[in-house]
Amino acid sequence: MMKFRFLIIILIFSYSAHAQYDSEGENKSRFRPGMFWFLTGYHPAKPEIARKYDRLIFDVTYNDWTGGKKAFQNHWASMGLNTNIMFDVPLVKKDLISLGIGACYGFQTIRHNQLTSSLEGNNFTKIEQDLTNSFKRNSLIGHQIALPVELRFRTKGWRHVKFHIGAKIGFQAGLYTKTRFLNGESPKKLKTSFNDPNRLVYSFHARLGIRNWALFGSYNFNKVFTNEQSTSLNLFQIGLSVSLF
Secondary structure, eight states, X not given: OHHHHHHHHHHHHHHHHHHTSOSSHHHHTXXXXXXXXXXXXXXXXXXXXXXXXXXXXXXXXXXEEEESSOTTOSOTTOEEEEEEEEEEEEOSGGGSEEEEEEEEEEEEEEEOOOEEEOOTTOXXXXXXXXXXXXXXXXXXXXXXEEXXXXXXXXXXXXXXXXXXXXXXXXXXXEEEEEEEEOOTTSOEEEEEEOSSBOOXXXXXXXXXXXXXXXXXXXXXXXXXXXXXXXXXXXXXXXXEEEEOO
């Protein structure tokens, strides 16, 4: 019953917002860029209020590394997701240049199928070719919390071309490897943490696209592991960004 009432309220808000505009798409989308432009409130935005863009962004990414290992040698299923909640601060008239600041949670998986050694008592981590063929799948998994800041450029109109360039600084909340071993017909799973994860995360990123869609790229300047004896790796991501609000 509560779900039904909530649905009725959403429909009323949507209809009321829709009734404020005529049938032309430019007027409908004038102050409501994004998929949820009919769910921004009961009344339409006032003409003098600066327009806001790209406040909730999802980056769907392919994750890989560079440095001590060659890039694009890992499994295609090395996927990740960044969830960005941002404030859009206009810097010039008509909001053609703005500042984006906010918070980001990132989840990354690199399925590499190589041997990872981080033995107890050692403070370094090695990722090397597996000669034993003892496991079915091996993945490097990370969780990050970061504060992004970006400079945003866009053309006029709601069908605008946009370019974002920015940086993030944050904390590596979790970093571990998950291995699925082959033991006859029954695979066994093992989750292993590292002795020398780099907790400090700092990266560069950029987006280029049209309206709600953009190509995304990111590069981490920090090493994945801190010890100089560990395999030297830097994370990078490429993918697609979707802005819903």
